[in-house]
Amino acid sequence: MGEAVLLASGEAIAARRRFRVLRKLLHHRSFMIGFIVVAVMVVAALAAPLTGIDPDGMRFRARFRPPQGAFLFGTDQFGRDLLTRTLYGAQLSLWIGLSVAVLSGVFGAAIGVLSAQYRQLDSPLMRVMDALMAAPAILLAIGLGAALGPQTHSVIIALAVAYIPRTARIVRSSALVTRELEFIEAAQVSGASSVRIMFRHLLPNAAGPLLVQSTFVFAYAILAEAALSFLGIGPPPPAPSWGNIIAEGRSYAVQAWWIMLFPGFAISLAALGMNLLGDGLRDVLDPRLKVES
């Protein structure tokens, strides 16, 4: 009975808090700019089919058209329309970014919470995380991507694994702080199970830092996918990921500079949007850092 009352009031507090956070975010300049940038990208990605052009359709009579007239972004060495490919590329690159953010978020959160809750798991899990972090993320992704084979999901898994340790560390340290709080002890005394403690207390309290970190991972993943494609370990062509378009246009950089140019802008814009979004979230959700006055 006592616990139920506690929970009900807890939920009411949480609801009020969520509302306050939302209002702060709506008034936060960089969050809103980032939100708009990302929203525009998502809309552009969804609108890709509206160009009515097959992104992989080759027209050999229209090779290397510079950006003008019918071809706003120009065409590549196969005569493929680069505007269409860049738009479809948004679908693929944003999908990769989102999947990596979600996967590394879920697994990072699970590992972080588990090692905070079960002390005997802490040391082995963290040593494995340390080992994963001893290799630069991009090298780990190169190795994993090559080992898993040339599929989009290999790229996603490789990048997710590379970013899990950082997320796990962040969640773990937040969960460790929460565990020290008195209401956890109270919950334990009142016989709440470990699973309940993890899901009811540790995880919700780590949600803020987790969300902020995942937003940044989203941005990193978009950049890293492009770098992997540049090194030849990206999603398989003809899939028009932004990294692939740059990699394929590289041999024609002098003669047809536009092939490389637009997807590069798209990558920068998407990463910028996610970073702005992340900055805003951090200002509002993470009290350890200064908020803009």
Added chain:
Amino acid sequence: MYRGILMRLSQAVPVLLIFAVMVFMLMHLLPGDPALAIAGPEASAEAVEVIREQLGLNRPILVQLLEWFSHLAVGNFGESLMLKQSVVSAVVERLPVTLSLSLVSLVITLPAGILLGVVAAYWRSSWIDASVMVVALLGVSLPGFWVGLLSVLFFSVHLGWFPPSGYAPLDETGLVAWLASLIQPAVVLALFQIGFLARITRSAMLDVLDQDFIRTARAKGVDEWTTLAKHAFRNTLIPVVTVLGITLSLLIGGSVVIEQVFALPGIGRLIVQGIMNRDYPLVQGTMLLFGFAFVVINILVDIIYTLVDPRVRYG
């Protein structure tokens, strides 16, 4: 404090062990045969088999792992399959390139990043702050390899100002050639770090500006900038140490792609080529050396924290 360091070092042993096994397994999981890379695309199947036998690649994987560990135990990091050179000497040969690159990019990063951060904090919430932060954010949002490619096209191919690639050793070609060969890749690397440093410096400075002595200084009308500079210096030490630590751990990470774009014969390129050629001992040995360096650097950074910030205790 010494006990703390010892404890950290002892924790590092299992980490490196796990790391070594991971790198080994990952390398051997890669499809593709190093014997083919050595023999060349036109070698006969029998010849490739001979090389596999010579290199001991036909033995069970566990035997190969144990052999590698037994060599490591006596300090033998192995010999590269492709380069026919000991892993340590291959790394030592390429270290100056990567170190030079990191050094030049750090020399660009530190003043630029700190200045931007201080300026943004001082005029916070103004258009100056906003534009500085956009610049800083751009730094961490631009794909380095793309900026590098565009830079080569514009500054090297189009204008012909800088050599497009390659490394000019300081002791052989002199300062100007050395700097010219590094300036483009260093700036590209610095873009990211400047963005990073400017953001950290800004939030550290915001703390200071809220404090009483600044307000007092302002009220008194004493030279505000002198006070600011003094405190700015103290308070940027921590972000600088952080960035130093990150830069050092980026020794390989950040330069992997950039060394590829600018054909710099450094560590990053060595490892990527090693992966592409399935040069197992080379990649394993180099990664392990750098895993070790990474662990040591992290411990050093933590020690420096305790020195520059008395609030931090070594645990």
Added chain:
Amino acid sequence: MAGWLERAGLTVALAAMLAQPALGAAGGKAGDPARGGAITYAAAGGPGALDPHVAGSLVALEVIHHVFETLVAMDESYNARPMLAATVQVGDAARRFRFTLRPGLRFSTGATLTSADVLASFERYARVSTNVALLEDVVGYDVPDARTFVVRLASSNAMFLDMLKSPTYPLAIVPADQQERPGREVDVVGTGPFMLESWDKDSHLVLRRNPDYVADRSAAGPDGLAGRKTAYLDTVRYDFVAEPAARLAALQGGTADAVANLPPDFASRLGGRDDLATLRVFPYCQLLFVTHAGNGLTAQRLIRQAIQAAVNVDDIIAASGQPARRNASLVYPGSPYHTGDGAEAFYDRRNLDEARALLRQAGYKGEKLILQTNATYSYMRDAILVLAGQLREAGMNTEVQVVDWLTNLTSLRRGTGNWNVTSAGFCTQPLMGPQQWRAQIYADPHIRDLAGLDDAYRRLLASPEFAPRQAAWRRIETLVLGEAYFIKVADLGAVRAYNTRLHGMAPYFFQRFWNTWVN
């Protein structure tokens, strides 16, 4: 016709291939060649080792052919011509080869080259070389005197000298004291016009003129890798520059005097500069599609032929961005083995209706066809992407796999991995002639059991007359192309560029710096 081949007991039709005259040094308008000068060459990469007996990579071979020499080498038209040998006598129905060395040959150390060095080199080759198959038929060697070396074979091999000229894994003559050295650990000491001065792995190496070089005075001038070679330059520095854009800029900025293969896109930028010139090398490589007859769909002949029927060569050439020529055959036009019309039936079919009909006949139900390629060689990737489009148009369900170069190579050579078609570039095999395709064809595990192939290759190697050998090659080509194991796309060229202060630059498969000079 070169007089080096003494017809002792047997007429070797190989001589027919020697008909083309040696090309002199082309290029430079400026005066007589003069000694001296140093140049820098931006190569596409650096060698891992400089051991000729195991060297298969082009960047290594480019250096090796300046430092080492073989008994018999490729001439300007890529046929066999003696280099260290003055004459070769072929006897005992092409089972006995007697090499007489040129007098006064010396290594760059100053030591005299004798038949003992030749013997030691052959024995080392048989022990360490990647190309041991070359000597597997040898029953013994004789060394009657310091200038004579005899190779005895177990069975007739009319193409032995053509195999011996191999520029990859060259059977270079190294000093006898190197005999016991393991592969890739030989001292870089040869008889070539240049010698190794310094080598900074991964960065650059420097070749210096060999003052002890003994040129072949029987020839009028340089001839391919053989002939009368003269080193004019004091030093040639090879900078290893993997990025083509970087090579181009090095040439434009004056830090390189010559640069290795450039994408045509980049070479097009040189037009405005009259101090820079391009060197077009043709033929350079052949672009093929190889089908995996041991895996899934492409195990069916009809499916393979459907793929062949859908290929439109011109579009693939256009997208590859390479200088390319149409050629149906696996050997180059100009070779006596060239079978243009014979191979034409399997080339550039662009017949989508037939492809669809073949698919129906094969009972194809839209199963996935996997096309593998690599990102290292963008022309291969681009060719596969165009092929994927053509196959889709013919009603096939395709998936493209881009893997790294070594995975792709392993797939091709071992038949590993799940793929149906891959792109492949062959460079030295077609240059050297039909015998060289054998290892390639047999290396593909799924082709090995083709009925009639063994027999045709036996006839190719054993027939003393040219006509039956030519017929045997036609048979081989018809089998391999007709079964659509190989689908020929095009012959590719290469574009290099140089500063016109460098004279005597002539197009050749390997970039040569003998008989080139600066003012």
